[in-house]
Amino acid sequence: MPKTHVETTINGEPQEFLCEPSESLLAALRDGLGLTGTKEGCTTGDCGACSVMLDGRLVPSCMVLAPEAIGRSIETIEGVAQGDSLHPLQQKFLEHAALQCGVCTPGFIVAAKALLERNPDPSEEETRYWLAGNLCRCTGYDKIIRAVLDAAAEMREATA
């Protein structure tokens, strides 16, 4: 069976790759394209470490078949910072010590960014429920939630 040829857009740039038809988008990103910022924690959609945006919607990339990316637009953690300039969420994660081991961090940042794009002023509860699919075993979530709320406040101020 020949491999599937996928033409897609990743972080705003056209990309093409070959994949097995049954391969996950997660595997294609990591192994095919070297975009290892998207992490594998479970491959069953239960940990959020592989979160990416697919046509503007937050999805677990382990639950997407790589060929589904044909003609779609994908955003990964590698596209969040603009050059050397960190996204406010990234900056706040650093300032709040919101990561310990850091393996869940890319997924949290991608997911939190999706939240703030929809809701620039989320409550603590909304933030906790939105991020309930991102497991973190190190922090107890406290500093992560604070970092997201603080980034939201700063982003609101910047656009006010």
Add this chain to the structure above:
Amino acid sequence: MLSIRYEAPASVGEAVALLDADEGAKVIAGGTDLLVQYRSGLREPTAFVDVKRIPDLMEISIDADGLVLGAATPAAEVFENTEIRQLWPGVAEATDLIGSTQIQGRATLGGNLCNSSPAADTVPALIAVGAQAVIAGPSGERELAVEDFVTGPGQNVLGRGEFLVKLRVPRPGPRTSDAYLRLIPRTEMDIAVVGAGVALTLDEGGTCTAARVAIGAVAPTALLVPDAAAALVGSSVDDAALAGAAQAASAAASPIDDKRGTVAYRRKVTGVLTQRAAAIAAERARER
């Protein structure tokens, strides 16, 4: 090594042809059940038929008759629709309970129904509001009530070459609303241990004139419980009626012991959730 094909038909007819030609081909909508089953070796499809490029499958339309919901519309899109949340709040809250935000970006109501797990959250909610399932197949379309779709754990009425195209939900009349509750050990990211969906209609005096009660995760399929509905109809949805509905729902449950809960626990909580969901649905109906 066997390799699996990926197909992305552009029309219902194409999809039917693909499925009819290859019994091993499986429809993938969100994939959140299918891919997990595939990777754990539970299912070995010969092809993934991605139906998300068929416009009918991605449609949300609401008119005087009600809702037409494409079977492959992601849960997140359904929940984000303010009109759906307003008209069928129980269906919306069940949709919002499917997995995490990420999973909701993929998972679909159609997939939730076709996976045919007894614990599917949206199924009792859809049964409560009287939803119909529209199926396409080699001999054309057919339509049946959601409560008749699932025939057992992981089993349903779909025959060879058939797949679910859309769901139809009738528009609620005046003073009609619905609610869905489930019990999980955590606050998110769990499979329902018990689920209960209730839809009911009140008259101007606040007396319940119609009700549908459905329970999930407590029998081989989600169950419509007419006895629980009967306990509500004719009442003002007062404490006695609620207790009656709870009792009827508990009696209708035939749960199993498993890693998620015990028989006794599920039976009791079926009543508790039925009662609470009915109270919420009544409160909502009074406001409409």
Add this chain to the structure above:
Amino acid sequence: MSERKFKYVGTRPIRHDGVDKVTGRANFGADFDAPGMLHGALLRSPHAHARILSVDTRAAEAVAGVKAVLTGQELPKLQSMWMGGAEGGIDFRDIAENCLARDKVLYHGHAVAAVAATTPEIALQAARMIEVEYEELTPVLDLEAAVASDAPILHDDLQPIGATDPLPEGPTNIAGRVEFSRGDVDAGFAEADVVVEREFRTQMVHQGYIEPHACVARIGEDDQVVVWCTTQGGFAVKNYSAMVLQMDPAKIKVISSEIGGGFGGKTTIYLEPVAIALARKARRPVKMVMSREEVFRATGPTSGTIVRAELGAKRDGTLVAGRLSMFYEAGAYRGSPAGPGAMCAFGSYKIPNFYIEAHDVVVNKPKVAAYRAPGAPMSTFATESLVDELARELGLDPIEMRLHNAVDEGDQAPYGPVYGPIGLRETLEAARSHPHYKAPLGQNQGRGIACGFWFNAGMSSSANVSLHADGSAVVATGNPDIGGSRAAQAQMVSEELGIPVERVRPVVADTDSVGYTDMTGGSRVCFATGMAVIQASRDVVDQLRARAAQIWGVELDSVAWEDGRALPANGAEGDHEPLPIEELAQQMGRTGGPIVGKASLTAPMAGPGFATHLCDLEVDPETGASRVVRYTAIQDAGKAVHPGYVEGQYQGGSAQGIGWALNEEYIFDERGEMENPGFLDYRMPVASDLPMIDTVIVEVPNPLHPYGVRGVGETPIVPPLAAVANAMRGATGVRFTVLPMSPPRVLEAIDA
């Protein structure tokens, strides 16, 4: 200890590895590839207990793309040799046979054979084609079954270790026993006005790190093995792999990747010797990555336990006697944390008469590994629940009751040593005056309090500090950074050298590039490795002073070091202009050569850590579902180097303990197969399950460390089990002695 004024220690700099981690650039275990690399996969046992009669690998070897197949018989056969250790011991034969079973499989998921192939899919498919003939044996699935007189025996040659006096003759599943005692227990209980007695049970739980185990092994042309892997100790991987493969450790270099959580679970090896052996056979690099299911089924969780506990007090609350009989599941091979569990159980209180015995019991479940304060949460669940019961029976405030009995400096720990300055009393006082303790409770809510103790480890560490010509510095240590330790090490260098934290680059060195360093574990890195870092920095300062003395033509003791500058001192004040580190560094080529500070040390003791936790829990009385609505963790850090990451340890340990108390458990079927090997049904807390977790850092300086630091990583998981259970008692009126307190269990107890 004199009050030292710190400039960098105690601040909250941004961690050096932070930008890489928020941008996705950081490389974790599975993020490495090597040219020409193959992928390894394991065949695992479908039985919990069986004899391996034969293994036929021919079909697998015939698969196109398969380059090597390996069975347990091909690994060197080792002799059993037990080496004890503070957090449990090791036997390299067991480690080897846990990596690949030889004659017997001892749990469902036990690795039996391995394949290396050109893709992970081919490797997995080929592994499944290996034919193994088993003779099924009856699995031993719980502690009571394991110690029954007619129990099936896991290891025919198991020799019990430790306090062996009442141990049975002949084959047994009791691998060891420890005991501690003080005073006259029977007399103590006779003296008590109130005695409470309960049996407590906990289930196996997993560390739940988000990153699965992963490694790449490559054989270099000079036969040098290079292993990239995610581990809590590069030297452990090197030495353990060398033992398992009977190689010279000098031939193995381990490069530890960034580590995506460990909590003790990455202190041993599973994949590395297999990957090395496959790489040797195939003559190509081999990568192995576990699935989440493999992590649950076949890496080390911590023990399920039974703790029979009895505690007696006088009417005024004075504890007079305690008795504990404990059983810890070791899993397939000996080495449960029964010992540390016994050491910690009564660590917080002055109890004049006690007897503690703890058994290490093998069962047909995965071999346990260290998990944050190994053994202590379970024994403390029992003792802190009983202290709570006593306070209730005596009508005493639970904090006053604890303060009345709290250990102080000079008291003897249950396992022997005398405590130096410790902060238990301070944490209790902080809890008493915290707004949380005075806040009103809502309907169906209860408040629980519990203390916790962990002895903390010291052990061996090395550090190098190298100065650059511009006055910046690199500090290299051998401890993988599991939660911000690099930032803390840079702060210590800054404190000594007097340069900004941003000018210090902290790195985790590979095993060829730094002196021997014990694992990241035992809450020892900031304490012991930190001491090595301080000593190495002081070595640099001494060399800088010598260079300044040389430049000025004065004696060494006429040069002081302050704020990043050499200053004339000891009568030479004013004779010379201060020489900043930048100038001295620039000249070092001409004044004697490069400056590198080195230190290697073994810290035989650490300073113990005490904590007090407050938990408010709300219970739905109709469904048994519960939620933690407020939580406060108070702990003595000695001195918090980076308070942000100290708070993070308190919060993270609390969250793990809350999960353990409420929902986490291994569920096995009657054949010994784990039924919930995924994050959906192994229910770790998610963000919406928890409130903010308040923290209070108490600082009672540890005299064993130059800054007063004591380890903080492990103590935070010790109190939560009892804190939550005590809150549940308050909310429901029911004393829960079995974890987890899942909704079905709670509802059943409320309705009983």
